Amino acid sequence: MTRRPLRVLAPDDTVRRISRRLFLSGLAAAGSSAALAACGAGDAIAPSLDPDGEMESQLNVYTWGEYDDPDVIDAFSARHGVRVQMDNFGSNEEMMAKLGAARGTSGYDIIVPTGIYIPMMAERGLLQPLDHGLLPNLRNLSPAIADQDWDPGNEYSVCKAWGTTGYVYDRTVITRPMTSWEDFLLAAQDEASGSTTVLEDPWEVCAIWLAAQGEDVNTDDPELLQLCEDALVDSLAPHLRAFVSTATTGVVQGSFALIQAYNGDARQALMETGEPERWEFVFPTPTANLWMDNWCIAAGTQHPDAAYAFIDAMLDPEAAFAQMDYVGYDTGVVGLRERAEQEELDFPEIVFPDQEILDRLTASEYNDGMEKRVIAYDRLVAESGAA
Amino acid sequence: MTTPPPATADEVAGARADAAGSLRLDRVTKRFGGATAVDAISLDIRAGEFLSLLGPSGCGKTTLLRMIAGFEQPSEGAILLDGTDITDTPAHRRPINTVFQSYALFPHMNVASNVAYGLKQSRVPRREINNRVREALEMVRMLDFAERKPVMLSGGQQQRIALARALVNRPQVLLLDEPMSALDRKLREEMQIELKLLQRRLGTTFVFVTHDQEEALTLSDRIAVMNGGTIQQIGGAEEIYARPANEFVAGFIGKQNFVPATVAAQDASGLHLDSALGPLLAAARHAQDAGPRQGGTGPHPASAVPYADRSRHQDAQAHTPHAEGHQPQTQTSPLAPGTRVKAAIRPEDINVVAAAPSSHDAAAATLGRAQTRSDGDVARSPGTNRLIGRVGAVFFLGDAVSHAVILPDGTEIIARSPRARAAQLSTGDAAECRFPAEAIQVFVS
């Protein structure tokens, strides 16, 4: 795609921004026609090939943009003689729609869904159950990360990266101590009015208010969600500058003073700004999202041996460290934090939150409240645009 | 045919009274980069005159017109309108209007708005605009087309509108840039007549650019023949036709038979020339020197004695003192024997008759000086040149017949006779071309 020339033409931070935000806004539409072509086929999923111990020469990976260290991929290719084709999607919905329409004929061997979508994909038969015997490096996965609620026993998935949500603020603008989502809302209406951004994600935006109120961030109570919508529209909308999926650009360009951000992106931003002491990242209380993206093997895979070899290779401590270093998110392989501190990696405390913080995080759920959150979010967007 | 109602005395007088419109060009020069398009032309155009600028393409006539209109700035020299210097007056402030070669009607306006355009610019009251536009359209008989868009009109109709659009402003001078070139022949001839009548009636000064000599001869009071950025000759139609100032004018206006020759002697009977066709006798010579300005193209013209009454046109010349430098000055300077010249004979000055078989067999050119032969049927007269050859082709031209006579050395002589007087000759017949000494014009080459 256009990634190579972009690297040359635009600063690194811009590239990252493109990879997330613009894929999110739909530049990857080119693939949609495949789904169209598959319309009307039966419900049966094309059968996967079984691993036979003989490495295939090709592997097709469908993942988020700018989410893997090219050196790691190249090393895998060189070692196993497998040509790796990396395609990108911008949202879980996009990926699921494509796989759902293709019904096993998408050609993808490895996909990277966010955890909460795994149950419904598995139910649809879109995921190939994993043979742990072919993943010896699975033992490297931290027990705290393995065996999540949405995939007990890692039947379908292995953690690719995980992160949480917080916010970055400009200490020259906001001088008081900031610790909670309540602080976020107050600062947004005060010092950071007009220079506050939130994520382009309905769940995350609603979670700001729900968490600040001490409510369940995964609530599906329509009345509570209505309260949330009204509060966001009334108190947050007039002060929002933008909806941005990555903190990096905003910090580097100095456009914003208060930025809701994923921890890895926040770290990236702090690394790239010339004055890191000016910015501070907060893991806000009382809670925040704990999300996890996962390696899965797509049903209908034609390159199963290469797929297992690939996932196993990513669980290798060396590769895992390189991946963590590249994207700024923990891959869940044990010993990364220790090595990061040993090698004096920047801001390890942001990549590896303390246990105390980990304990209070909440994994987001895909439930009946989602539709209401989307409505609330759309209204927030419209109201802040009208301001 | 409907007879045009005669213009009332008032109209004519009124028109002429405010039709000042005399133009003076004073050493006007235009250079484009290194090329000189117009080379120090001085010219007086009288109020109410119909003057044509005639010349081949690239001769500078259009550039000269554009400088008068104000579309081009002269590199040097001045343009005066009724004595006022307008050289630096922008085009839109000059009381001069133009009829463009392409008519340049505004396609987004209807005919009436096109004609009203100029009046609107000078903020003429609405009611007067309506009246004047109506009258202008009546004048060119296009009133019924007032609401049409120009694209719906034929070429001739568009031309009338262009004319009305220019004249409605009552310009001091009307410039016409080859306005007939897009019309077919018949329509062109009709428009020429209309144009001439219109000009006579309005008394407006017309400066008319054309490369069509017939058109210029038909319409003009005076014609300025241009070539290479200079005026070669200026004068009335008959004058420049019958007494071309130089070889260029002689060749450009009408048809000519050019015969290279050498001066043998000059005596009382005339100028004796030797040519490949044999000896020729030209009438006693009135050598015309064009002066240094016209040296460019080489030939110094020698004109025959007056071959037609040109007194009127001589008159016309006298009225243009400013153009004197360009007028051939008449002087008598005998040409030395051995001078290389060109003899020019107009086709209509050559009489073609059937030649006696004997003379044909002899295939000898018979000569002006040795006019001792008797041909019985033709009255012999001193000073008549005779050339004998064979008819190569006969062209029936309607009102005239043209013969191409091939002489023994291969030279082709074109002769033209009125149909009634034309000899009954066919291709291959022996023929004799006769022309008097006065028909030969001699140009030093």
Added chain:
Amino acid sequence: MRLSRRIFGTAALSFPTWAYVLFFFILPVALVVWYSFGYKPDAFTTHAMDQLSFDRYAEVMQPTFLSTFLATLRISVVGTVLCLLIGVPFAYWLAVKVRPERRMLLLALVLVPFWTNFLVRTLGWQIILAPEGFLSGMLQSIGLLGGPLDILYTRTAVQIGVVYNYLPLMILPLFVAMDRAGATLREASRDLGAGRWRTLFQVTLPMAMPGIASGCLLVFIPLMGDYVTASVLGGAQGSMVGQLVASQFNTAQNWALGSAMAVVLIIFTLAAVALAAGLGLLARWAFQRYHRIDVTADDAPDSAGADVGGTAITTEGASR
């Protein structure tokens, strides 16, 4: 029979045209209209057509969509007007003032940005307009700006990006139209007493009207559907309908709702164009009516001084 032959003959000859229109316009639009009556049954299916309804339209016609539509309309109208205000003098300069041998070079320069990816061009502006970008620094160092440039992620930024991205689409038809008017007509206008400005307003611009109209359409219509510029340069303000449509198709994978939004966008856009065209025609009609030269009424003889040549000239030949 002759009629049928004419129809089929014409159809055969114009095959490329109608095939193009059919396959690249009618079918895709028909498909979008069709999808707009469907629904999204689950996360794995973009649309289902087993139950047709207008429900998606009801979903679309919410205040959220409408206010975004109004914002889009505002950006598009302002963008089109700005493109026109910049494009007219530029195209005039290019068509009238620049020497013909240089025109092609300048026109090529206008088009150079088109050789670059739309997204990259727009991202360029993100870098330029950033508060800590070079433009901001430059403006501050020469004292034009007290603090950092504060327009990135605002409607102003979107407006700038939009004008930049669509200006060539305005300049090209304007240039062609003004070039077509030709030097001779301008000379004719000057010859008839109009100076440069009057010539511009009475000849050059009116003659360029078709070019102005097509330039406005070429800018306005794609602008109404643009989402890249707004995504890159816009923030909370300056979001556009195109982003909503794109996010339904790509992020939410709800083709039914996205299609309904697209159909509403198309209808509203066409309505806006029709309204503008109607107003334009009305204005032209009024203008022409006001400036009509009435040659029918034979007014009172105040025209004594207005007589050009008195009576008509008539000759035999010319009376045909």
